[in-house]
Amino acid sequence: MSERYVVNGQTIELVLGDITDQDVDAIVNAANSHLAGGAGVDGAIHRRGGPSIMAETRRKYPDGCPTGSAVISTAGELSARFVIHAVGPIWNDGNSGEPALLASAHQCCLELAVKSGCRSIAFPAISTGVYRYPVDKAAAIAIGTSAQFLREHSTPNIIRFVLFSPNAYETFATALRSITTP
Numbered sequence: 001m002s003e004r005y006v007v008n009g010q011t012i013e014l015v016l017g018d019i020t021d022q023d024v025d026a027i028v029n030a031a032n033s034h035l036a037g038g039a040g041v042d043g044a045i046h047r048r049g050g051p052s053i054m055a056e057t058r059r060k061y062p063d064g065c066p067t068g069s070a071v072i073s074t075a076g077e078l079s080a081r082f083v084i085h086a087v088g089p090i091w092n093d094g095n096s097g098e099p100a101l102l103a104s105a106h107q108c109c110l111e112l113a114v115k116s117g118c119r120s121i122a123f124p125a126i127s128t129g130v131y132r133y134p135v136d137k138a139a140a141i142a143i144g145t146s147a148q149f150l151r152e153h154s155t156p157n158i159i160r161f162v163l164f165s166p167n168a169y170e171t172f173a174t175a176l177r178s179i180t181t182p
């Protein structure tokens with residue numbers, strides 16, 4: 001399963017799969033503000049990347065990372081060069097600043113990727129698991145923020161969303177189609 005959309009010569013693509021299998025310059029972690037590790041994407045990244053990732057984030061970011069922002073580390077044993085640890089919002093009622101925080105988490109990841117010379121980046125569906133953000137609303141923000149970023153920047157060449165279930169994939173595909181259909 002895969003789907004793509006070209007914006008300004010660069011590609012947004014959707015795949016069904018596991019974020020830790022992605023052969024890209026940077027993979028994005030769905031982290032918490034203490035950078036303390038956890039379940040879901042966070043658990044998978046630290047498990048497969050090994051202990052050096054946590055050792056580095058503890059050393060470089062002892063105060064963690066605020067919600068709506070992101071920090072970067074190397075990627076240990078993963079095939080990516082970097083892990084970008086993004087902290088999405090916990091879904092409350094949708095009126096507590098969640099959309100702006102989710103957009104800014106994506107924006108920060110893309111800015112860090114550009115700063116670090118990444119040509120490809122893979123995102124999970126940040127906030128849609130433990131943090132309970134509704135997938136359709138999260139997809140619209142993730143895709144919309146990425147498309148806008150590519151209109152304004154010449155890198156990264158590939159922004160990939162890695163969806164863990166067919167349902168999440170279909171929801172992101174609907175969001176992607178809605179920006180590609182005039």
Ligand code: APR
Binds near residue numbers: 036126128130
């Ligand atoms: N690859 C891709 N997607 C995955 C993977 C994986 N290996 N594992 C889970 N997912 C999906 C989930 O199905 C969900 O749709 O990623 C999405 C995000 O889920 P979470 O990992 O739970 O992230 P989030 O909702 O942002 O919650 C972050 O959870 O694990 C803790 O430490 C983390 O406290 C933080 C919180």
